[in-house]
Amino acid sequence: MAANDEQTREHARESERRTQFADLIRQRRAELNESLDTFAKKAVDPISGLRVKRGWIYRLETGETVTPPGVEELRALRAACDLPLGRLQDAAGQQFHGVDPLEGASAEATAYVRKLDRVPADQREGLMRLIDTLVPPEE
Known part of the structure; x- marks a missing residue:
């Protein structure tokens, strides 16, 4: 056994x-x-x-x-x-x-994510606000 x-x-x-x-x-x-x-x-x-x-x-x-x-x-x-x-x-x-x-991410989305870490935190926050105006966050 x-x-x-x-x-x-x-x-x-x-x-x-x-x-x-x-x-x-x-x-x-x-x-x-x-x-x-x-x-x-x-x-x-x-x-x-x-x-x-x-x-x-x-x-x-x-x-x-x-x-x-x-x-x-x-x-x-x-x-x-x-x-x-x-x-x-x-x-x-x-x-x-x-x-x-990232699952299901396009090559373009993956490239954005890779570059995002090089953006200063305050600018990342601004980018997120901009993205939220273009694509409202999911609830």
């Missing part, structure tokens, strides 16, 4: 495993019709020069344990994928940190 309990717990852990980032990288490489070697050669951060190694990409795509990517690795993979950095950040946040992006 203990073996069955362990199998049940292992199955629950497997179903909770998130793969959004790995899926995005694997799918994008397939869309580009590139070998792992070709893709890895393009995975270079244009700012720091950091390279994402072929082995790391292989382990990611095959579901093995990898160290979560930092911003340099994400920029390198952005160069290889030719996708917006925000899309890679969202997928990495989902897979490695359990952070889900």
